[in-house]
Amino acid sequence: MKSDSVLVLDFGGQYCHLIARRVRELHVYSEIVPCDISPEEIRELNRRINVKGIILSGSPYSVNFSDAPRIDPRILELGIPILGLCYGHQLLAQIFGGKVSVGESREYGITYVTIDKPVDILKGLRSREKVWMSHGDTVVEAPEKFEVLAHTEYSPVAAFRHREKPIYGIQWHPEVAHTERGVDILRNFVEDICHCSTEWRPGDLIDRYIREVAEKTGGGKAVIALSGGIDSGTVTLLAARAIGER
Numbered sequence: 396m397k398s399d400s401v402l403v404l405d406f407g408g409q410y411c412h413l414i415a416r417r418v419r420e421l422h423v424y425s426e427i428v429p430c431d432i433s434p435e436e437i438r439e440l441n442r443r444i445n446v447k448g449i450i451l452s453g454s455p456y457s458v459n460f461s462d463a464p465r466i467d468p469r470i471l472e473l474g475i476p477i478l479g480l481c482y483g484h485q486l487l488a489q490i491f492g493g494k495v496s497v498g499e500s501r502e503y504g505i506t507y508v509t510i511d512k513p514v515d516i517l518k519g520l521r522s523r524e525k526v527w528m529s530h531g532d533t534v535v536e537a538p539e540k541f542e543v544l545a546h547t548e549y550s551p552v553a554a555f556r557h558r559e560k561p562i563y564g565i566q567w568h569p570e571v572a573h574t575e576r577g578v579d580i581l582r583n584f585v586e587d588i589c590h591c592s593t594e595w596r597p598g599d600l601i602d603r604y605i606r607e608v609a610e611k612t613g614g615g616k617a618v619i620a621l622s623g624g625i626d627s628g629t630v631t632l633l634a635a636r637a638i639g640e641r
Contacts, residue, residue, distance in 0.1 A: 398424040399591040400444040402437070406430045406464045406482055408453030414480065414570045417578065418450075422593040423585045424600070425450075434469045448476045448589035451483025453568065457532050458485045458495050466490075476561035476588045478516065481530055484564030488552070491538035502528035502566075505573060508553050512544045515556055516563045518583050519576075526567035526574045534566065561588055601633070608637035616641045 403415045405427050418425035424444065428436075430451070437446055449470065456463040468490060471477065479487040485495045506528040513520045534552040537543050545554035545565075553566040563584070569577030585591045608617075619634055621627045 397445050398595045399447045400424045400426060401448040401585055402446055403427045403450045403452055404430045406452050406454035410568055410570050411452040414450055414452055417570045417581055418585060421582055421585055422595050423591045424595045430464045431467055433467050434473055447591045451479040453481035458489050478584050479564040484566050485532055485534055487564045488534040488538055493534055493538040494536035495532050495534050497532060501531045502549055506547055508545050508547050510545050516580060516583050517544055519579055524576055527571040528567050604633050605637045608634050612638050
């Protein structure tokens with residue numbers, strides 16, 4: 396049976412893998428994919444997983460750089476809920492016509508955010524929350540069809556939502572432990588907004604990979620290049636379970 400899943404689009408941010416880990420800790424399968432993944436590639440992924448949500452990660456780039464990584468804008472029309480974090484938040488703002496510029500003051504580290512509307516992605520949060528920020532650019536004007544949900548002293552649009560579509564952006568990092576209610580934010584997204592089943596367990600992934608190795612080898616033999624590292628060692632162990640002495 397296919398697992399409900401959330402894709403994490405990788406823009407090169409330092410916390411990309413941590414985002415995927417936090418989603419999995421909520422018992423929802425997550426998979427990291429290139430930031431420029433196409434709708435056709437997402438549909439192909441749906442052959443083995445149920446893509447129920449998309450998270451846009453942070454990035455060391457500025458959205459105003461000419462060579463900044465982008466998304467295929469067609470994924471915004473798939474009807475799949477989308478959550479932009481930090482750079483992802485700024486990218487959504489820019490795509491939909493908002494204004495992103497260098498902030499009056501760079502926010503880095505512990506910051507206190509004012510929750511203006513504790514709804515949807517911010518449901519259950521207090522009026523003032525302790526969060527982790529790491530950004531130089533700031534969304535200074537929300538796009539026309541977006542509603543501001545939170546702000547800080549230097550970020551007038553620290554969180555927003557589209558008024559008609561399940562598209563959300565947050566300037567801070569809910570995946571980082573220093574954000575006190577970060578897990579609640581991610582849970583709101585994967586459970587309440589994406590409607591993901593929370594029955595996935597890491598063992599399910601192991602079983603799936605073993606089945607895939609067995610199917611791809613088709614009863615034949617396989618050769619493994621083992622470097623001694625964790626990645627190739629894990630592959631070797633899974634292959635051994637799948638095809639034994641072959």
